[in-house]
Amino acid sequence: MHNQPKKRILVAPLNWGLGHATRCIPLINALIANTFEPVIASDGIALKLLQKEFPDLETIELPSYNIAYSKKAQFFKLKILQNSPKLIKAINAEKKVTKTIVKTHRIDGILSDNRFGVYSKHIPCVFMTHQLKVLSGSTTWLSTKMHQNIIKRFDECWVPDNLGDDSLSGELGQSDGIGIPIKYIGPLSRLKKSEHTIKYDLMVLLSGPEPQRTLLQNLLLKELETYKGSALVVKGVIDGESKVSKSNNITNYNYMTSNALEKALNESNIILSRSGYTTVMDLAKLEKKAFFIPTPGQFEQEYIAKRLDQLGYVPSCNQNDFKIEMLDTVKNYKGLTLTEYSTNYKKLFNLFKGK
Structure with missing residues (x-):
């Protein structure tokens, strides 16, 4: 039994600030604790950060989305629209690369944090997001529908939040159902509270x-x-x-x-x-x-x-x-707090045990 190779899970966070990369840290640690072998795939500062956090893990560079923000708030949506051909091109490049990675790196499962093109029909794939509803002003219905259509290509969707009154993301993380199982896995943080003198x-x-x-x-x-x-x-x-x-x-x-x-x-x-x-x-x-x-x-x-x-x-x-x-x-103001919630990772990772 012990000689079986560990199942290799591709963990691919979006490089958009550092948030997607840092919230994957507890999941990568949980995968290791549950005898999986994470392989990290991203680009830019997200990849750099995870390489520093996990120097012993294998990492792969993915095609970059290269999305820049506008300097002025009112042009934000326009800038995203202007970027959409570039984005579609990047997602298609990502799909191609993923196909190759799954074969050459013997990948047994995928956990994509908001990377639309990182999935495969041949292995269990999870999409992680706190946005089942994508707010975009008057076009919220459209951006939400487009996002949910992408999520449907995966086997499960994991939401890093609690359901109901304890929710941190509010209506962003709520949905009437999108055709695949949605699992609320509780808020994710790599950090722990400890008593320190205020410096x-x-x-x-x-x-x-x-x-x-x-x-x-x-x-x-x-x-x-x-x-x-x-x-x-x-x-x-x-x-x-x-x-x-x-x-x-x-x-x-x-x-x-x-x-x-x-x-x-x-x-x-x-x-x-x-x-x-x-x-x-x-x-x-x-x-x-x-x-x-x-x-x-x-x-x-x-x-x-x-x-x-x-x-x-x-x-x-x-x-x-x-x-x-x-x-x-x-x-x-009251400040932020969390309801104590412990995720059953063993049960959560059952999806990766085999399809």
Whole structure:
């Protein structure tokens, strides 16, 4: 029995900021713990991050979607539409590459986090997303239908959230059914809450695609010039080694690995960041108070920020309106928490046991 080779599972997160890659970390660890052999496939900073986290695992570079954000919120949808021929081309390239990878790397199952072209008819395939409903303003019905049509090509859809009142994604993660089994696997975070003495009054967590990441960085660094407390800024730029620099009361890192980030978040009083879903899951796990600035024009982040603000968990505002004094409102909000939920990975991974 023991001589059977481990089943090899291709884990392929989308390279769109770091969120998709970081939320795959607990799943990769769970696969290893359940005697599977993960093979990581992605591109850009998502691939770089996972190579740093799992230096012993095999990694494969996938074709890049190369999607850039617009600088102005009102052009976000237009930019995505302009990019769609490029996107379709990338997805087709991805399908081709996946076909080859499955053969040459002896892949037994696939877990795709929002990579539309990474699936195969010959092995069990899972699509992971927290967006069964894709918000796009007046075209929400269309973007949702298109997304669900893609998800149907997989065998199962895993939603990293709870169903019902404990949901972090709200209506994004709800669906009337899409023709394949949907499993709610609970929020995913690579981080753990621990008791630390507070070292920083404020931690600024930057992430997400360009040019918006840089635009927010420049805005916040300017606002921080008048900040009286101690601040830690993590820029989310993965290049070379993790570097640190200090000026007055502000400590800057280009990026942090999981352990360093976990420690820093636990040592910080307030977190200032985008309202990306992975960040929300992380901060809920760490039971943090936060302030959110959604990426301009990104409906999903705007919806999450508005919902959590209305529910009294986290204040938020538009990027152009932000002033450092607004952080004073955080004390009037509850902050994020999670209902304790433990995923039965053994049962969840049964799909990969054989088809």
